Amino acid sequence: MESGSTLGQGRVRIFVSGALTVILTLLICAAAAEGMLRLKNASMRNYDIEMWRYSRELKFASELAVLGHEHQPNAKATLQSVEIRTNAWGLRGGNVSETPAPGRRRVLMLGSSIALGWGVPEGSVVSSLLQAKFEAAGQDVEILNAGIGNYNTERYVERFLHRLTPLKPTDLLVLAFVRDGEPLEQGGGNFLLRNSQLALTAWTVINRVFGESGEKSLVAHYQRIYAPGSSAVTRMNVEFTKLAAYAREHRIRVTLAMVPDIHNLDHYPLQFVHEIFGKTARDNGFTYVDLLPALNGIAASDIWAMPGDPHPNARGHALMAEAIYPVLATPVTPAKEE
Numbered sequence: 001m002e003s004g005s006t007l008g009q010g011r012v013r014i015f016v017s018g019a020l021t022v023i024l025t026l027l028i029c030a031a032a033a034e035g036m037l038r039l040k041n042a043s044m045r046n047y048d049i050e051m052w053r054y055s056r057e058l059k060f061a062s063e064l065a066v067l068g069h070e071h072q073p074n075a076k077a078t079l080q081s082v083e084i085r086t087n088a089w090g091l092r093g094g095n096v097s098e099t100p101a102p103g104r105r106r107v108l109m110l111g112s113s114i115a116l117g118w119g120v121p122e123g124s125v126v127s128s129l130l131q132a133k134f135e136a137a138g139q140d141v142e143i144l145n146a147g148i149g150n151y152n153t154e155r156y157v158e159r160f161l162h163r164l165t166p167l168k169p170t171d172l173l174v175l176a177f178v179r180d181g182e183p184l185e186q187g188g189g190n191f192l193l194r195n196s197q198l199a200l201t202a203w204t205v206i207n208r209v210f211g212e213s214g215e216k217s218l219v220a221h222y223q224r225i226y227a228p229g230s231s232a233v234t235r236m237n238v239e240f241t242k243l244a245a246y247a248r249e250h251r252i253r254v255t256l257a258m259v260p261d262i263h264n265l266d267h268y269p270l271q272f273v274h275e276i277f278g279k280t281a282r283d284n285g286f287t288y289v290d291l292l293p294a295l296n297g298i299a300a301s302d303i304w305a306m307p308g309d310p311h312p313n314a315r316g317h318a319l320m321a322e323a324i325y326p327v328l329a330t331p332v333t334p335a336k337e338e
Contacts, residue, residue: 047309050080054118054149058084066158068184071148080119080306089164092116092125092145099168105141107328108167110156111175114259114312115147119305124314126175129321130328137329144169153180157239161246172247173328174256174286175320178273181236182225218261219269226276237280244284256281257289257324262310265298287327294323 044050057077059069071090076083087095100106109115109127117125127145134141146156146164153176160172225232247254258277261270274290281288295303295316305311312320 044079044081045306047080047306051149053077054079054084058086059148064158064162067155067162069148069150070159070163080309082119082121084116085122089144089146089167090148092147093122093127096142096144096167098166100142100170101140103140105139105171106167106169107141107143107171107173108160108164108169109143109145109147109173109175110160111147112151112156112177112180113147113149114177115145115175116149117145117147117317118149118311119309120312120314120317124317126317126321126324129318130325133321133325134329139329141328143173147175150184152182152184153236153239155184156180157243161242165246169252171328172243172252172254173324174243174254175259176256176277177259178222178261178270181232181273181276183232183235215264215269218263222270222273226273233276240280240284240286244286248285254284254286255289255324255327256286257291257320257327259312259320260292260295262295262298262300262303262312262316265292265295265300265303268292268296289324289327291320291323294319 054077055069057079058072058075060072062068062070071086071092073086073088073090076085078084084092085094086092089096107130115126117127122128125145127143131141131143134143144167146160148156148159151159156174224230227233243254246252256277258274260268260274271292274292278288278290295312298316300310301307303312303316305313
């Protein structure tokens with residue numbers, strides 16, 4: 001009996017030792033793979049990793065659940081080889097006074113990563129280019145950039161109403177995108193995805209292999225999101241109605257400029273989304289600018305921020321600013337609410 005018991009204990013020890021060896025080997029391999037990935041991604045040419053770094057270095061979890069996250073104030077990071085800095089308000093750019101100087105127009109631009117100017121130097125972003133155009137025309141106009149990556153209509157409207165109204169803008173420029181009606185999940189992912197490039201890379205590969213892809217699936221996705229009477233469209237309309245009510249009360253002019261998806265600008269498949277935003281803008285008394293004609297026909301290789309990153313590059317921002325400026329430069333006084 002004792003001999004059998006000793007033999008059994010020996011087998012257990014061998015099994016445990018073997019299991020620990022396997023686990024230790026896997027951990028060492030994972031650590032080595034993590035290190036090699038981080039070394040490789042130091043080139044800042046991996047779009048998914050740069051977005052991951054953006055969330056770690058320039059964002060924080062907001063106590064307002066509806067916002068999900070916000071920009072860290074007075075922060076700076078080099079992402080995708082481009083420096084992004086924020087001021088005390090979490091806006092991209094340098095410091096601004098709390099209220100505009102007497103007689104000065106203050107245009108506050110709302111939106112997501114395209115408004116932020118992801119992958120584009122600060123001086124080449126729509127907001128900076130508009131600023132330069134107004135200065136060249138001798139007009140006292142100030143353009144502020146409140147774009148934040150991974151925001152939708154609900155988030156950027158609620159951030160304005162909760163955080164940015166003290167800036168007292170005379171104008172709001174909504175740089176809308178086709179994804180802005182899409183619901184966004186709250187929360188920041190699990191521990192591994194927040195802290196490991198290896199885990200993020202594996203998750204990205206799995207999603208691309210097993211997820212839907214291609215233009216047909218993209219169109220079908222947006223058809224579901226923007227289906228008549230969908231909860232997403234209802235939520236979006238509620239937010240724009242809130243924004244319109246605040247704008248009327250405070251005599252703020254609102255311009256909504258619609259940015260197209262730039263995967264296919266030759267035979268554009270998402271015009272139906274633009275029509276929904278155009279109707280919403282007109283229903284709320286906003287000036288509407290469709291930016292598709294300004295970008296129509298440009299090859300993806302000529303307008304993407306870099307391969308794998310479907311954000312407009314500096315050329316795209318310049319074309320958008322050219323289309324938006326004449327509209328903003330036209331003097332319009334919003335009607336006072338009766």
